[in-house]
Amino acid sequence: MYFHGNGGSLYGATLETDAFVSAGYGVLLVEYRGYGGNSGQPEEQGLYRDGRAAMAFLAQSGSVSPADTVVVGNSLGSGIAIQMAREFPVRAVVLSAPFTSLQDVAASKMRWLPVRWLMRDHFDNLTKIARIDQPVLVLHGTADTLIPVNHGQRLAMAAPQATFMSFNGLGHDISFSRQAQAAIIEWLDRLN
Numbered sequence: 001m002y003f004h005g006n007g008g009s010l011y012g013a014t015l016e017t018d019a020f021v022s023a024g025y026g027v028l029l030v031e032y033r034g035y036g037g038n039s040g041q042p043e044e045q046g047l048y049r050d051g052r053a054a055m056a057f058l059a060q061s062g063s064v065s066p067a068d069t070v071v072v073g074n075s076l077g078s079g080i081a082i083q084m085a086r087e088f089p090v091r092a093v094v095l096s097a098p099f100t101s102l103q104d105v106a107a108s109k110m111r112w113l114p115v116r117w118l119m120r121d122h123f124d125n126l127t128k129i130a131r132i133d134q135p136v137l138v139l140h141g142t143a144d145t146l147i148p149v150n151h152g153q154r155l156a157m158a159a160p161q162a163t164f165m166s167f168n169g170l171g172h173d174i175s176f177s178r179q180a181q182a183a184i185i186e187w188l189d190r191l192n
Contacts (some may be wrong), residue, residue: 001028001054001069001084003077005097005175009036012176016074019181025188026064030054030080044079044123051080055088066090070188073098074175075147079123085132092135092191094184096175097144099151100126129159136162137187139180141170163187 004013013029020027032050033040040046058064066088073081078098085093101124129136136159140152149166156164165183167174174180 001030001058001071001081003030003051003071003073003080005075005077008074008077016175016181017072019178019185020188023185023189025185028054028058030077047076047080048083051084052087055084070094070191072096072184075099075172076123079125082125082128082132085134085136086128090134092137092188093132094137094139094187095152095155096139096180096184097141097147097152097172098125098138098155099123099147100154125155126158129155129162132159134161135191137184138162138164139167139174139183140164141167141172141174141177143169144172144174146172 002013002017004016010029010031017027017029030050031038032042033046034042055066055069058069059066067090069088069090070092071081071084071090072094073079074096075098078095081093081095084090136156138152138156138159140149142149152166153164156162167177167180170177170180
């Protein structure tokens with residue numbers, strides 16, 4: 001199950017996941033409220049509801065159980081993937097260019113504003129990931145200027161079963177990289 005990043009789309013998610021399909025993995029691309037022409041506002045609790053709806057869709061179709069589902073989150077989608085792993089007994093979690101919390105990202109960009117008090121949506125990934133028992137793969141580009149690589153490193157250190165991979169010279173669009181996609185496939189193959 002693939003949760004794209006902010007500003008992402010189903011078309012972009014198709015490009016980000018085509019290597020998985022070619023490797024024989026089934027992929028469910030999730031679109032959110034407020035994205036891709038969908039009604040609603042993309043706020044934290046609503047995005048979690050969208051993730052739950054996707055999990056329910058898989059369960060109702062009878063084709064894939066949560067125990068056989070890998071949730072993959074890119075950037076903003078990392079918050080949804082982590083929340084789904086807390087709520088459902090998924091097989092594994094893959095995070096690409098993730099953040100520790102939305103507040104941490106905003107605070108690093110706008111140091112002069114009290115963003116921690118002003119922001120409604122938190123996506124506190126760092127606190128939540130410590131309670132995930134499933135295997136976790138974290139990928140981050142060393143040249144990511146939107147979400148610095150230390151966010152991915154800190155998440156990997158907090159997760160009980162995490163593997164961290166950094167990619168020299170890659171930026172925030174790491175999910176489009178064939179190198180990163182190949183690393184994910186290799187990691188998933190080892191899980192089976």
